[in-house]
Amino acid sequence: MPNIDPNRTGQKKMKMPILVLGVVVLVAGLGTWGYLYSMNIHHTIQLGGLGLAVLGAVIAVGGAMMKTISVGGTTGTGQFACAKCGAKFGSEAALNQHTKDKHGM
Numbered sequence: 385m386p387n388i389d390p391n392r393t394g395q396k397k398m399k400m401p402i403l404v405l406g407v408v409v410l411v412a413g414l415g416t417w418g419y420l421y422s423m424n425i426h427h428t429i430q431l432g433g434l435g436l437a438v439l440g441a442v443i444a445v446g447g448a449m450m451k452t453i454s455v456g457g458t459t460g461t462g463q464f465a466c467a468k469c470g471a472k473f474g475s476e477a478a479l480n481q482h483t484k485d486k487h488g489m
């Protein structure tokens with residue numbers, strides 16, 4: 385039986401944006417802060433940029449943790465999700481059967 389696992393890539397697609405969003409906000413915040421700092425703009429506004437960077441870091445860490453928890457929590461049932469409709473199955477055989485029946489693959 386070929387070891388096709390669309391579930392894994394599907395989960396990555398679902399979890400990655402949180403991490404990516406966090407990194408983007410972090411970089412944007414650091415960039416804003418660095419820009420404002422170099423321009424010697426008012427300190428309160430600088431703190432806003434720094435706050436944005438911290439928020440981004442928190443989101444990134446949260447996203448990474450969620451991903452880790454998700455990976456650890458899916459070793460049991462519901463490990464195999466259909467790439468087409470997202471239905472979850474406890475075994476690869478059940479998923480393959482569903483894919484064949486519902487999606488003709």
Ligand SMILES: [Zn+2]
Binds near residue numbers: 468469482483
């Ligand atoms: Zn399906």
